[in-house]
Amino acid sequence: MSSARADVLIIGAGASGGVVGRRLAEAGFDVVCLEQGHWRDPAEYPGQRPDWELQAQKQWSPDPNVRQNAEDYPVNSEESEIVPLMFNGVGGSMILYAGDWPRMVPSDFRVRALDGVADDWPLTYEELEPYYERIARDVGVSGLAGDPAYPEGEELPLPPLPLGDGVIDVVRAHDRLGWHWWPAPSAILSVPYRGRHPCAQWGSCMQGCPEGAKASTDVTHWPRAIEHGARVIAGARVARLIMGPGSLVTGAEYIDETGATHLTEADVVVLAANAIGTARLLLLSATKEFPDGLANSSGLVGRRLMMHPFAVVTGVFERPMATWKGNVGSRIHCLEFYETDTSRGFVRGAKWSLAPSTGGPLNAALPARAGDAVWGADHHRRVRERFGHCLSWGIFGEDLPDESNRVELDDELTDADGLPAPKLVYGTSENSRRLLDFHVDRACESMVEAGALSVDKLKLMRDAGWHLLGTARMGADPASSVVNPWGKAHDIDNLYIVDGSVFVTSGGVNPTNTISSLALRFADGLVRRSGSQRVPA
Amino acid sequence: MTRPGPSHELDGELRDRLARLADGLIPEAGGMPAASSVDIAGTQLDSVIASRPDLVPGILRALGVAGDVLDPIRWSEALRVDDPSAYDALVTTIVAGYYMHPEIRRLLGYPGQVPQEINVGRLPDYAEEGLLERVYERGPIYRPTPE
Numbered sequence: 001m002s003s004a005r006a007d008v009l010i011i012g013a014g015a016s017g018g019v020v021g022r023r024l025a026e027a028g029f030d031v032v033c034l035e036q037g038h039w040r041d042p043a044e045y046p047g048q049r050p051d052w053e054l055q056a057q058k059q060w061s062p063d064p065n066v067r068q069n070a071e072d073y074p075v076n077s078e079e080s081e082i083v084p085l086m087f088n089g090v091g092g093s094m095i096l097y098a099g100d101w102p103r104m105v106p107s108d109f110r111v112r113a114l115d116g117v118a119d120d121w122p123l124t125y126e127e128l129e130p131y132y133e134r135i136a137r138d139v140g141v142s143g144l145a146g147d148p149a150y151p152e153g154e155e156l157p158l159p160p161l162p163l164g165d166g167v168i169d170v171v172r173a174h175d176r177l178g179w180h181w182w183p184a185p186s187a188i189l190s191v192p193y194r195g196r197h198p199c200a201q202w203g204s205c206m207q208g209c210p211e212g213a214k215a216s217t218d219v220t221h222w223p224r225a226i227e228h229g230a231r232v233i234a235g236a237r238v239a240r241l242i243m244g245p246g247s248l249v250t251g252a253e254y255i256d257e258t259g260a261t262h263l264t265e266a267d268v269v270v271l272a273a274n275a276i277g278t279a280r281l282l283l284l285s286a287t288k289e290f291p292d293g294l295a296n297s298s299g300l301v302g303r304r305l306m307m308h309p310f311a312v313v314t315g316v317f318e319r320p321m322a323t324w325k326g327n328v329g330s331r332i333h334c335l336e337f338y339e340t341d342t343s344r345g346f347v348r349g350a351k352w353s354l355a356p357s358t359g360g361p362l363n364a365a366l367p368a369r370a371g372d373a374v375w376g377a378d379h380h381r382r383v384r385e386r387f388g389h390c391l392s393w394g395i396f397g398e399d400l401p402d403e404s405n406r407v408e409l410d411d412e413l414t415d416a417d418g419l420p421a422p423k424l425v426y427g428t429s430e431n432s433r434r435l436l437d438f439h440v441d442r443a444c445e446s447m448v449e450a451g452a453l454s455v456d457k458l459k460l461m462r463d464a465g466w467h468l469l470g471t472a473r474m475g476a477d478p479a480s481s482v483v484n485p486w487g488k489a490h491d492i493d494n495l496y497i498v499d500g501s502v503f504v505t506s507g508g509v510n511p512t513n514t515i516s517s518l519a520l521r522f523a524d525g526l527v528r529r530s531g532s533q534r535v536p537a
Numbered sequence: 538m539t540r541p542g543p544s545h546e547l548d549g550e551l552r553d554r555l556a557r558l559a560d561g562l563i564p565e566a567g568g569m570p571a572a573s574s575v576d577i578a579g580t581q582l583d584s585v586i587a588s589r590p591d592l593v594p595g596i597l598r599a600l601g602v603a604g605d606v607l608d609p610i611r612w613s614e615a616l617r618v619d620d621p622s623a624y625d626a627l628v629t630t631i632v633a634g635y636y637m638h639p640e641i642r643r644l645l646g647y648p649g650q651v652p653q654e655i656n657v658g659r660l661p662d663y664a665e666e667g668l669l670e671r672v673y674e675r676g677p678i679y680r681p682t683p684e
């Protein structure tokens with residue numbers, strides 16, 4: 001077994017790992033990152049080829065069970081109402097995300113105090129705000145300040161992306177209804193920024209951005225970290241963390257693509273492998289001393305999994321909108337019904353994201369979108385009605401934590417290296433179902449007011465587990481949380497968790513901005529307290 | 538990545554079956570040609586398989602039980618129930634082959650995914666019409682952090 005050493009070992013090169021890697025490398029730490037996936041060349045991304053929609057269903061699917069790349073691990077989601085989605089590679093799931101970049105709102109951090117449910121975060125919106133602002137500059141966020149759904153803040157670095165054809169009809173509808181809307185903040189460049197190209201409207205954001213205009217840490221963070229000496233070891237699947245004397249972690253054992261095992265030792269280990277991968281690794285690392293997994297004295301490792309129940313309301317419009325071009329994420333968002341109103345029969349709310357729908361013609365013509373009655377002489381009319389004529393409200397409902405929703409190790413299923421795969425047990429709550437019912441009805445009203453000829457609704461989409469949160473929550477009390485407010489494991493002084501696992505509650509917005517901003521805050525804390533950091537002898 | 542599939546197993550008879558089924562599902566109508574007129578079972582099938590070799594086993598299963606189908610739509614509905622993954626492979630192959638063809642794209646007015654510079658210099662309609670201003674003027678809708 002070969003071995004190497006670093007000041008800081010980061011496991012996972014996605015959103016949070018990239019942010020922490022860059023910050024620590026810039027501060028002069030010797031950083032090594034182990035990433036089970038690879039660097040991806042934008043020339044590989046299928047958006048520039050005629051078969052892009054075909055490959056989006058398989059080779060570039062966000063579902064690792066469908067994609068089945070060698071670097072992926074399978075996930076048993078038979079007992080989960082929502083299928084988890086992710087990508088393994090430098091940049092992580094940002095490679096395949098839409099680039100939506102909303103912040104959480106102040107009440108998201110205080111759901112117990114305001115609504116009497118779940119738990120408050122150990123920090124406030126105001127404490128995270130400076131990190132939201134720094135991250136916005138690092139990734140290059142396009143948008144407009146002044147959104148009344150948020151406290152006043154500084155301008156975003158880049159002007160907003162264009163709304164695209166047809167969106168103005170929904171904007172005018174919300175104006176008539178008196179409902180909130182605002183140009184959506186996006187981690188996609190609207191103009192050239194720090195040597196990167198702006199969006200070229202390829203319309204294939206979710207199969208990788210051929211232009212490098214969409215922020216992902218392989219573009220925005222790792223190159224800078226590497227300039228400062230950081231090393232990314234790709235194709236490295238971590239098998240377990242290694243514990244040493246004094247309840248300190250000494251490093252990690254990983255398996256390379258040839259099957260050889262290696263050891264990387266470090267003063268500090270940072271987990272950034274998403275809320276499924278991180279929980280899995282802590283459970284895989286169980287020892288005689290820690291039989292229930294590492295950092296798990298609270299019993300909460302893997303518990304409180306949250307994935308944002310997701311609904312889609314699609315309006316079919318008469319006017320052609322060329323919806324295959326431009327960014328595929330949110331063009332405008334609506335937080336009109338985000339805050340709790342108990343008269344609705346549920347607490348908390350949801351963000352709506354208005355996005356072009358159907359993508360290319362393949363998507364518009366297959367039964368999943370066009371319906372099972374799409375065949376025969378009527379085929380062409382149905383396709384023409386929808387292709388380039390649809391806008392969708394994507395509705396992310398807040399997913400309140402429930403300890404029975406969890407990640408555990410599967411008894412039989414393994415990855416290609418024989419390591420136990422994660423198994424998900426996850427169900428939606430009555431609150432979530434009522435929440436989605438209400439929001440879907442309101443979103444239908446929005447589409448009708450905007451002039452939609454017809455409206456399709458999909459409540460609780462199964463293949464929608466983009467947002468993996470909560471399986472190692474943070475808090476001040478070691479009995480009820482896994483890490484402290486600075487991401488440090490209560491049980492292990494030199495182990496940090498910096499990904500979406502630490503979320504106390506889910507909020508109702510896309511989480512990558514908050515994950516990245518929290519990671520930057522944790523990294524700042526690590527730098528500031530490095531002098532007093534306990535490390536292995 | 539999946540390895541290239543055994544396209545040689547899709548012999549002439551199976552390709553003929555595919556063309557007949559495809560014409561039943563996507564016939565000539567409304568100014569659009571039938572599937573077989575764009576060589577759905579020839580070059581288009583080869584292109585689909587080259588991109589997605591994982592579809593081959595499902596296509597073979599579907600075509601293997603197709604025989605002389607009189608009503609392709611009714612037959613496909615039965616296949617969807619009996620062997621959903623074979624149905625998915627078959628209709629994905631037909632639809633992808635059809636809509637990847639340049640002539641079909643031209644008829645649809647779809648140029649493919651092509652780069653196009655964005656123009657953020659022009660004042661958006663929502664600003665010109667004062668729509669954003671009215672949202673702002675309605676005031677904050679968030680609940681502040683409690684003391």
